Amino acid sequence: MLIRIRKGWEIPEREATPEHVYLNRRQLLRAAGLLAASGSLFADPHAAKRNPEFTLDRPITPEWAATGYNNFYEFHPTDKQAVKDLVGKFKISPWKIEVKGLVNKPQTLDLDDLLKTMPMEERLYRFRCVEAWSMAVPWTGFPMSELIKKVQPKEEAKYLRFVTALRPEEMPGVKMAPWYKWPYYEGLTIAEAMNPLAMFVTGMYGKQVPKQNGAPFRVIVPWKYGYKSPKSIVTIEFASKQPKTFWNDSQPREYGFYSNVNPSQPHPRWSQAHEKVIPTMQLRPTLMYNGYEKWVTDLYNGDEY
Ligand SMILES: Nc1nc2c(c(=O)[nH]1)N[C@H]1C(S)=C(S)[C@@H](COP(=O)(O)O)O[C@H]1N2
Ligand SMILES: [Mo]
Numbered sequence: 001m002l003i004r005i006r007k008g009w010e011i012p013e014r015e016a017t018p019e020h021v022y023l024n025r026r027q028l029l030r031a032a033g034l035l036a037a038s039g040s041l042f043a044d045p046h047a048a049k050r051n052p053e054f055t056l057d058r059p060i061t062p063e064w065a066a067t068g069y070n071n072f073y074e075f076h077p078t079d080k081q082a083v084k085d086l087v088g089k090f091k092i093s094p095w096k097i098e099v100k101g102l103v104n105k106p107q108t109l110d111l112d113d114l115l116k117t118m119p120m121e122e123r124l125y126r127f128r129c130v131e132a133w134s135m136a137v138p139w140t141g142f143p144m145s146e147l148i149k150k151v152q153p154k155e156e157a158k159y160l161r162f163v164t165a166l167r168p169e170e171m172p173g174v175k176m177a178p179w180y181k182w183p184y185y186e187g188l189t190i191a192e193a194m195n196p197l198a199m200f201v202t203g204m205y206g207k208q209v210p211k212q213n214g215a216p217f218r219v220i221v222p223w224k225y226g227y228k229s230p231k232s233i234v235t236i237e238f239a240s241k242q243p244k245t246f247w248n249d250s251q252p253r254e255y256g257f258y259s260n261v262n263p264s265q266p267h268p269r270w271s272q273a274h275e276k277v278i279p280t281m282q283l284r285p286t287l288m289y290n291g292y293e294k295w296v297t298d299l300y301n302g303d304e305y
Contacts, residue, residue, distance in 0.1 A: 044207075045115045045116075045120050045140075045202070045203070046120070046140045046202060046203030046204075046206060046207050046208050046209075047140075047203075047206045047207070048120040048121050048122050048140045048203070049121060049122065050121070050122040050123070050124070050138070051121045051122065051123050053123075054123040054124050054125060055124065056124045056126065056136050057126075057291065058126070058136050058277065058284075059136065060124065060136050060137070060138060061135035061136050061137060061277075061278060061279070062279065063204075063205045065135065065278050065279035066135050066137050066204070066205075066213070066278070067084060067204070067205075067210050067212060067213060068081060068084055068212075069081060069133075069278055069279070070083040070084065070212045070213060071083075071129065071131075071226065071227070072087075072173070072212055072213075072214070072231055073173050073177060073180065073184070074164075074165075074166070074171040074173045074174050074182070074183075074184065074232075075087055075090075075171055075172060075173045075212070076172070076173045076176070077173050077176055077177035077180075083212045084210070084212040086172050086173070087210075087211035087212050089169070089170040090167070090170045090171065090211050090215075090232075091167075091170060092211060092215045092216040092232075093112075093216065094110060094111070094112070095110070095111040095112075095216045095217060095234075096108050096109065096110060096111070096234070097109045097111060097114070097217060097233060097234060097235070097236060098234065098235045098236070099147075099151050099235075099236045099237075099238075100235065100236075100237050100238075101157065101161075101237040101238035101239055102153060102154040102156050102157035102238040102239060102240060103151040103152055103153050103154060103157065103238050104151070104152035104153075104154060105150070105151045105152050106151070107151065111202070111216055111217055114147075115202060118142040118146055118147070119142055119143075119146060120140060120141065120142055120202075120203075121140070121141075121142065122138050122139065122140045122203070122206070123138070123139055123141075123199065124136065124137070124138050125137060125139055125197075125220060125222040126222055126287075126290050126291055127220075127222060127226060127229075127290075128222075128225060128226065128261045128275055128286065128290045129225060129226035129227075130225035130226065130227060130255070130259070130267065130272075132270060132271075132272065132274065132275050132276060132286075133275060133276045133277075133278050133281075134275040134276070134277055134278070134284075134286075135277070135278050137204060137205075138204065138205055138206065139199060139201045139203065139204055139209075139220050140201065140202060140203025140204065140206065140209075141199045141200050141201035141202050141203065141220070142199065142200055143196060143198065143199060143200075144193045144194070144198040144199060144200055144219070145193070145194045145196070145198070147200060147236075148160075148190070148193060148194060151238075153190065153238050154238070156240045157190060157238040157239065157240065158189060158190055158239070158240055158241075158242075159187055159188065159189055159190060159238070159239045159240070159241065159242055159243055160187060160188050160189075160190065160193045160236060160237070160238060160239075160243075161185065161186075161187045161235075161236070161237040161238075161239055161243035162185065162186045162187065162219060162230045162233050162235070162236055162237075163183055163184075163185045163233070163234060163235035163237070164183050164184040164185070164186075164230050164231060164232050164233050164234060165183065165232040165233075165234050166182050166183035166184075180246070180250060181246065181249055181250065184230055184231075184246045185230070185243070185244065185245060185246050186219070186227070186228060186229075186230040186243075186245050186246065187239075187242065187243035187244075187245055187257065188219075188221065188228070189242075189299075190238075191299055192221065192296075192299060195295060195296060195299065196295060197221065197222060197223060197292055197295045197296065198219070198220075198221050199219070199220045199221075200217060200218070200219060200220075201214070201217075201218050201219070201220045202215075202216055202217055202218075213231070214229075214230075214231025214232055215231075215232065216232070217232065217233050218230060218231040218232065218233060219233065222290055222292055223260055223261060223289040223290050223292040223295070223296045224258075224259050224260055224261060224290075225259045225260075225261060227246075227247050227255070227259065228259050242257060245257060247259075253268060254267060254268055254269070256304070256305035257304075257305075258300075258304035258305060259305075260289055260296075260300065260304060261286060261287070261288070261289055261290035262288060262289075263285065263286040263287065263288060264288075265305075272286055273285065273286060274286055
């Protein structure tokens with residue numbers, strides 16, 4: 001049987017959840033004029049306007065499912081449903097992000113201050129884990145390119161490297177799995193990070209992103225497998241050489257640097273042709289670049305691993 005994979009821009013709008021069904025309580029209060037629109041003490045940067053450019057081909061995942069089934073090994077290395085109950089001790093405020101390496105303006109950013117200067121928006125994105133489950137989430141954040149412009153990379157900077165928080169006293173999973181090379185670290189090319197799809201995310205479902213989903217500051221790159229989207233980032237380093245990554249160092253035969261979603265490139269232990277949509281676990285075909293070909297094909301030859 002020949003299955004024609006629909007391109008991202010052919011995905012019918014009617015399959016996405018209509019906005020009026022989805023509007024959350026804050027947005028309803030705002031619509032009713034009960035909340036200040038912006039610029040006041042009460043403005044929540046995570047209740048941002050949705051960017052209509054990014055539509056879905058499937059319903060938005062129920063919030064309880066997207067926030068209750070997590071890969072965050074620092075809190076639990078195997079039980080996805082336990083993570084949400086193990087994040088209680090994790091302190092996310094104040095939060096500093098050190099930007100260093102090959103930039104003209106190295107600096108330590110305070111997250112609250114940073115958000116006041118960034119163009120916050122909401123986007124509906126598909127999210128595909130390499131383990132072949134997927135979800136569809138309204139993320140709030142800003143384009144990665146905005147922060148890159150702010151720090152002014154030097155000519156020699158070709159990669160971004162992300163390092164995430166490591167606080168074993170607040171993160172019970174670290175001691176359960178001491179064989180991993182903590183802290184979790186990841187990387188992108190500058191061209192990938194400048195792609196309009198790449199986001200720094202601080203919110204989800206119109207509120208601050210929950211701790212189990214990477215509070216208070218994480219990456220989302222929706223055309224790549226989920227492990228390329230590190231959570232709870234504390235350092236961003238600009239580098240001239242390809243950075244090492246946590247999963248490539250742990251299992252190099254199974255996880256490469258690029259890790260683009262590709263239904264025709266099987267994982268050594270399972271097929272990537274289909275994915276189970278949480279929470280129903282209904283099977284659907286996986287799309288090349290997770291349906292984001294329109295934005296990212298120019299970045300690749302097709303043989304990246
Ligand atoms: N710091 C950190 N970031 C991480 C992970 C992790 O274990 N630690 N897991 C990754 C993996 S494998 C996935 S699938 C996504 C899961 O994000 P979610 O819980 O918001 O669905 O986070 C990624 N980012
Ligand atoms: Mo994952």
